[in-house]
Amino acid sequence: MATRAAAKKVHLFNISPAPGSLHHQKRVGRGQGSGYGGTSGRGHNGQKSRSGPGPKPGFEGGQTPITKLIPKRGFYNQNTKEYAAVNLDRLQYWVDQGRLVSTPEQPITARELLLSGCVHDVKDGIKILGDGKEFLRSRIHLVPSRASKSAIGAIERLGGTVYCKYYNPLSLRDCIDGRTDRIAAAPTRRKDIEWYTHWGNRGYISPRAIEKMPFVEERLKELSKEYTNFKSQPFATK
Amino acid sequence: MRRLRVVLQLKVFFKSCRTTSRSLSTVTATETSTSVLPPLGTGLSSPLTSPVYVTMSSLGSLVDKPVLSTDKAVQLDPHIFSHPIRRDILHLCVVHHLDSLRQGSANTKTRSEVRGSGRKIRPQKGSGRARLGDAQSPMLRGGGVAFGPKPRDFSTKLPRKVKEMGMRVALSAKLREHNLGVIKSLNWPGVKTGPLAKRISEVGWRKTLFVTGLDEVPEGLRRASSNIEKVEVVTAKDLNVYDAVKWPRVVLDLAAVEWLERKLGKKTVVDSF
Numbered sequence: 001m002a003t004r005a006a007a008k009k010v011h012l013f014n015i016s017p018a019p020g021s022l023h024h025q026k027r028v029g030r031g032q033g034s035g036y037g038g039t040s041g042r043g044h045n046g047q048k049s050r051s052g053p054g055p056k057p058g059f060e061g062g063q064t065p066i067t068k069l070i071p072k073r074g075f076y077n078q079n080t081k082e083y084a085a086v087n088l089d090r091l092q093y094w095v096d097q098g099r100l101v102s103t104p105e106q107p108i109t110a111r112e113l114l115l116s117g118c119v120h121d122v123k124d125g126i127k128i129l130g131d132g133k134e135f136l137r138s139r140i141h142l143v144p145s146r147a148s149k150s151a152i153g154a155i156e157r158l159g160g161t162v163y164c165k166y167y168n169p170l171s172l173r174d175c176i177d178g179r180t181d182r183i184a185a186a187p188t189r190r191k192d193i194e195w196y197t198h199w200g201n202r203g204y205i206s207p208r209a210i211e212k213m214p215f216v217e218e219r220l221k222e223l224s225k226e227y228t229n230f231k232s233q234p235f236a237t238k
Numbered sequence: 239m240r241r242l243r244v245v246l247q248l249k250v251f252f253k254s255c256r257t258t259s260r261s262l263s264t265v266t267a268t269e270t271s272t273s274v275l276p277p278l279g280t281g282l283s284s285p286l287t288s289p290v291y292v293t294m295s296s297l298g299s300l301v302d303k304p305v306l307s308t309d310k311a312v313q314l315d316p317h318i319f320s321h322p323i324r325r326d327i328l329h330l331c332v333v334h335h336l337d338s339l340r341q342g343s344a345n346t347k348t349r350s351e352v353r354g355s356g357r358k359i360r361p362q363k364g365s366g367r368a369r370l371g372d373a374q375s376p377m378l379r380g381g382g383v384a385f386g387p388k389p390r391d392f393s394t395k396l397p398r399k400v401k402e403m404g405m406r407v408a409l410s411a412k413l414r415e416h417n418l419g420v421i422k423s424l425n426w427p428g429v430k431t432g433p434l435a436k437r438i439s440e441v442g443w444r445k446t447l448f449v450t451g452l453d454e455v456p457e458g459l460r461r462a463s464s465n466i467e468k469v470e471v472v473t474a475k476d477l478n479v480y481d482a483v484k485w486p487r488v489v490l491d492l493a494a495v496e497w498l499e500r501k502l503g504k505k506t507v508v509d510s511f
Contacts, residue, residue, distance in 0.1 A: 010328065010411040012484055018326035 089132025
């Protein structure tokens, strides 16, 4: 049964690499027989046959390069936030598989969505969208960065809860890591404050959300009052 | 958890022992009778594989005689000692080891390092000869070397698991060629070279690598064998694939068998806790 080769003893002189595993180096300028002698694969004369780095990358011989032909356009807004979208049908599928479990005291946050594989990259936060809301059957409790109106409606109709919380990059990282020693900063930009104090968005520092949420820090209650003060303050009139 | 090394008391049932003075006899599982069944879970990677056996040898002592094959057999893990032979893996391990041994100290002077000034040797035009700059150019006699060797590190990296497989293949090859022995312990009682050299010739164990599973080589054996060429003692920690292939015969002690089985055995999920 054993072939002749298999029966030979193993010595230092009869072990060889697996066929096809080694690729020998191309050595140029070592005679015509190698196929890379003479001009060593560089052809005859010209800039490319000379030693040195050659023309700079993107140089087109003097013709206006394509990177210069097309004009610059616009600007890049440093404040944009890209949210990782999660639709309701995907959430329902995860709940059915038992990969996501939520209670009002332990709602589904970015951490649970990432660890369960519902979302592969949290980006600047999670936004719950309403695609496939007819498939949502269970009562789920979520704390995302944002949620669309149709998603909020569908979840609440089934008895679930949605509260949208403001996350900056640090507090989002802490949420994902499960770190609770640091304080999650409140929004400072006007647009964010307006958004998160609005009950229509289910903002977490809107007065109604402060009443309804199960665990609310004292400072958030104070903040909510401060942020909504202006509504009852009269204008200064002479 | 420390598993007991199973050392079986054999009845005389191996048909042909090649007890020539040059080789050890080993018994594979196919030769044993079915009346001696190994207890499950002792030194085996998987309950589905059957172990491999080797008869225990003994070097004897200053007084006792040596015994090439005692009436005991040692149970070995087939994942380590009965591994399929992969010569290409051995090649990788051996080449990696030899690369690491290279001194890499070859050095040449480039045209910038050769002693000399930067003066232009002759004018650019007018002499009728080729144009030349300084006298250290590689075209000229006495000039620097173009692209010559420089001291460099020839060592390569090899995945740990490839090295482990190489060790398994090397040990399996040794066992298959009846060149692997197991001895109870390597605590040679003497210190003098003479008696040990005589004993080793008697047993026919010249050109042998002894491997101990302890942290250090036993002092007696180390001192007695240090001047005997063709005999070397090494710890299992320092054993490499190159030596396991190079030495014609490898003799392990029971502690070394334990050590190797722990290091090279199949890692199960339970082991990682």
